[in-house]
Each structure stands twice: as structure tokens, then as C-alpha cells.
Amino acid sequence: MERPTPMARLVGVDLARALAVFGMFAVHVGPFPTPGGGVGDWFLGLASGRASALFATLAGFSLMLIAGRREPKTGLAGRQAKARIVIRAVILLVLGSALAMTNFGGAGILNFYALYFLLALPLLRLRARTLAITAVALAVLTPQLAFGLKALLNESIVNTIDSYDPIARLSGVGVLDLLLTGLYPAITWMTFVVTGMALGRLDLTSGAVQRRLAVVGPALIGFGYGVSWLALRLSGGAQKITAKMAAMKDPGAMKDPGMASGSASGSFDMPVGGELWGPDAWWLLAAEPHTGSTFDLIGSIGIAITVLLCLTVALDRLPRLRRLATPIIAVGTMSLTLYVAHILVILALPGEAATPPQSASAALLLWFIVGATLFAAIWSRLFRRGPLEYLLNGATKAANYVR
Numbered sequence: 272m273e274r275p276t277p278m279a280r281l282v283g284v285d286l287a288r289a290l291a292v293f294g295m296f297a298v299h300v301g302p303f304p305t306p307g308g309g310v311g312d313w314f315l316g317l318a319s320g321r322a323s324a325l326f327a328t329l330a331g332f333s334l335m336l337i338a339g340r341r342e343p344k345t346g347l348a349g350r351q352a353k354a355r356i357v358i359r360a361v362i363l364l365v366l367g368s369a370l371a372m373t374n375f376g377g378a379g380i381l382n383f384y385a386l387y388f389l390l391a392l393p394l395l396r397l398r399a400r401t402l403a404i405t406a407v408a409l410a411v412l413t414p415q416l417a418f419g420l421k422a423l424l425n426e427s428i429v430n431t432i433d434s435y436d437p438i439a440r441l442s443g444v445g446v447l448d449l450l451l452t453g454l455y456p457a458i459t460w461m462t463f464v465v466t467g468m469a470l471g472r473l474d475l476t477s478g479a480v481q482r483r484l485a486v487v488g489p490a491l492i493g494f495g496y497g498v499s500w501l502a503l504r505l506s507g508g509a510q511k512i513t514a515k516m517a518a519m520k521d522p523g524a525m526k527d528p529g530m531a532s533g534s535a536s537g538s539f540d541m542p543v544g545g546e547l548w549g550p551d552a553w554w555l556l557a558a559e560p561h562t563g564s565t566f567d568l569i570g571s572i573g574i575a576i577t578v579l580l581c582l583t584v585a586l587d588r589l590p591r592l593r594r595l596a597t598p599i600i601a602v603g604t605m606s607l608t609l610y611v612a613h614i615l616v617i618l619a620l621p622g623e624a625a626t627p628p629q630s631a632s633a634a635l636l637l638w639f640i641v642g643a644t645l646f647a648a649i650w651s652r653l654f655r656r657g658p659l660e661y662l663l664n665g666a667t668k669a670a671n672y673v674r
Contacts, residue, residue: 281336283475283583285603286596288329290578292606293640294322296613299378301636317574320560323380323455324463324571325578326606330384331467332579334391340471343396347674353392354670359663360388364438366611366659371442375614381607382444383455387464390457394468402469409462410568417458417563418555420451459563466572475583488577495570499558502566508553515553598648605650605657609643 297318304315338344338352367382394402432439432447439445450457473480503509558566586593593600602609616639650657656664 282593282600283579283586284329284332285600286582286586287325287579288603288606289599289601290582291322291326291329292602292609292613292643294318295326295610296639296643297636298322299613299617300632300639302632320567321571321574324460325575326380327384327387327455327460327463328467328470328572328575328579330387331391331464331469332471333467334388334395334464335468335471338395341474345396349396351670351673353395354673355667356388356392356395358667358670360385362663362666363388368438368442368444370611370614371444373614373618375618377444377448377453379614380455381610382438382442383449383453383457383460386446386449386457387461390461391464391468394465397468399469399472402465402472406462406465406469406572409459409465410565410572413459413462414555414563414565414568417451417456418552420458424452454561456563459568462568463572463575466575470576470579475580476587481580481584484576484580488573488580491569491573492577493573495566495568495573496558499556499564499566499570502556503553506553506556508556511553512557515551598644601647601651602643605647605660607663608657608659609647611659612646613639613643 295318297315301315301318304319334356337355338349343349344352363381364385367379367385370379371377371382394405397405429447429452433445434440436445436447438449439447444453448456473484475481475484503512554562555564556566557564558570560567560571586596647657654661
């Protein structure tokens with residue numbers, strides 16, 4: 272039996288990245304999912320938080336493409352690989368900070384990526400097993416650490432830190448947001464990046480690896496969401512969180528000092544200044560998107576592994592599917608361009624169109640997906656990379672001068 276080519280594996284990664292891009296589209300322009308709704312509502316709910324987690328996981332995978340897939344680069348090649356990553360981080364920080372200065376605010380992920388890349392530098396030479404163990408340790412420990420650190424903060428401390436932070440003064444999303452209080456804080460989201468790095472060190476075309484991941488992925492999903500569901504109901508935490516969410520919908524609840532936060536964290540994030548053992552601690556048992564709890568991290572990792580595995584196997588074994596998916600795969604090859612472009616389009620929409628009613632935003636989401644796919648399909652026939660991908664590739668050539 273002929274062994275699948277390495278390129279087939281990368282095509283699976285590109286397709287997974289395309290789905291992550293579409294998921295981000297759904298979060299930013301799609302309708303809010305209706306509880307108990309149909310299949311479409313289920314997919315919209317699945318995209319929330321999980322699309323960005325898949326995006327971050329694939330970012331970790333991409334780091335291994337630079338640093339050495341199966342064997343880490345060493346010596347001069349290793350130093351140049353690190354220089355390329357640093358250059359990418361700087362460009363992403365500039366792009367992300369520029370987007371943060373718009374009305375899109377702290378909802379963008381690119382500036383967070385910049386910090387992820389820098390934090391990943393010491394891990395580039397680790398083996399898959401060590402990276403997997405590191406990811407597990409991060410998933411177990413960092414949510415509790417993040418909660419404890421947030422409990423020590425208040426609005427005065429946040430404002431003082433931001434006043435000394437040039438990035439915060441410039442864009443409104445500073446180092447504190449990137450590390451701890453933002454929508455994709457590095458302290459917990461590095462779990463996804465390190466998981467992607469571990470996956471990048473594996474031979475995903477190996478039958479043995481595929482069988483192990485076929486067990487690990489669903490097991491993580493079941494543990495993350497199943498244990499969270501059980502723990503919240505046995506402990507009474509579900510009722511506490513429901514009451515908290517009801518209070519948050521009340522405009523008067525925002526006057527509570529415990530709700531103060533310097534970030535665009537979203538309604539599910541644990542607020543800065545919460546009491547360490549107060550009502551907000553129940554979020555540590557939740558698995559809702561962006562809670563940053565251990566259960567959220569584990570469940571989202573399981574989804575990312577399962578999606579990547581299923582797409583890789585499907586494209587390897589179904590050549591016709593690979594041909595049909597070619598336009599969507601093209602989206603994954605220029606995900607940076609299309610991610611930035613979709614934000615610019617959102618900002619260019621009229622005020623009412625940017626936040627359309629539920630019935631209209633489903634159509635708007637479809638237009639975003641179709642438009643991105645058509646652009647990627649046409650561009651990929653003319654050029655090897657997307658516009659911003661050419662920028663990154665050209666800028667990283669400066670790393671060749673590192674000695």
C-alpha cells in the first residue's frame with residue numbers, strides 16, 4: 272500500500288484552518304445561536320470560542336513547520352527559524368494593534384498571536400511527548416493561576432499598569448490584556464498553542480498515530496464537557512452561574528465593582544477583581560467558551576484534535592473530496608489575509624448592517640464565506656501565497672542574515 276504523501280497532511284491542516292476562519296466569521300457576523308434550535312444553531316454555538324481555539328492550535332502546528340516538523344532545527348538553521356518567528360510576531364503585533372485601534376477593539380486575535388509566538392520560543396526543540404505533557408500541565412494549572420491573579424486586580428491596578436504600557440496607551444489592548452485579562456489570554460491559551468506544537472511533531476499519516484488521536488480527541492471532549500456538566504449540577508454551581516448570568520443582563524449589574532475589567536473579555540469570561548472563593552469561582556467548573564477553565568481548555572483541545580484528524584484522514588482516503596474541497600483549502604493557505612480582510616469589511620459596513628438582525632445576519636455570514644472562498648480560489652490560481660502571506664514571507668527573509 273502506498274504511503275500518503277506529506278503534502279496530504281498539510282492539505283488537511285489547511286482545510287482545518289479554513290474551517291477555523293469560517294468559524295471566526297460566524298462568531299463575528301453570524302446570528303446568535305438559539306438554544307434548542309436546529310443544526311445551524313448547533314454549529315453556530317460550536318463555533319463560539321472553539322473556532323478561535325482551533326485557530327490557536329493550528330498556529331502552534333505552524334510553528335513546527337518553521338522550526339522543524341519531525342526533527343527540530345539546530346545550530347544556524349535553528350537560530351534562523353527563531354528569528355523568523357520573532358519577525359512574524361512583530362508583524363502580527365503591529366497588525367493586531369492597528370485593528371485594536373478600530374471599533375473592532377480587543378476582539379481581534381493577531382496581537383495575542385504575537386505573544387504566543389514569543390512564549391513558544393523556548394519550547395521549539397521539545398519532542399511531541401514533552402510538549403503533550405506540557406500542554407496537559409498548562410490546562411490543569413493555568414486556569415486556577417489566572418483566576419487567582421485576576422482576583423488580585425482591581426480597576427485602579429489595571430489602569431496603573433496600562434498607564435506605563437505603550438501598547439495599551441496606543442491601541443487600548445496592552446500586555447496585561449494579552450497575558451491575562453483579554454479575550455484570548457496567553458496564560459491559558461498557550462495550552463492550545465503547545466498542543467498544536469505537539470501535533471506538529473507527530474506523523475499524522477501514521478495509522479498508529481491516527482488511532483491514538485481517534486481515542487484521545489473524543490475522550491478529551493467527553494471529559495471536558497461531560498465532567499463539567501456533572502460537576503456543576505452535583506455542586507449546585509449551575510444555578511449559581513445561571514443567577515450570575517441573569518444579573519449580568521441587568522444594566523445595573525455593571526455598576527458592581529467586581530465586574531470591572533480592562534478587556535473585551537466577553538460575557539463568559541471571569542471578571543477582574545472577583546472574589547477568589549466568591550460566586551465567580553464557579554466558572555472554574557464551567558466549560559463555556561472563553562471561561563478559560565480547565566474543562567473549557569480540555570474540551571476545546573479535544574475538538575481541535577478531532578477536527579484535524581478527521582479532515583486529514585478524509586482527504587487522504589477520499590481523493591474526490593480533496594478535489595471538491597480545493598477552493599476551501601485555498602482559504603486555509605491565506606488565512607491571515609482573509610482574517611484581516613473580514614474585519615476590514617465588517618468595519619466598512621453601515622452601522623445597522625454591521626449588527627444585523629438574526630434573520631439577515633445568516634445571509635451576511637453566507638456572503639462572507641462565499642466571498643472569501645471565491646477570492647481564495649481565484650488568487651491561488653495566480654499566486655502561491657495570499658497578499659499578507661507574501662508580506663510575512665518577504666519580511667522573514669531577513670532571518671537569513673542571522674549567524
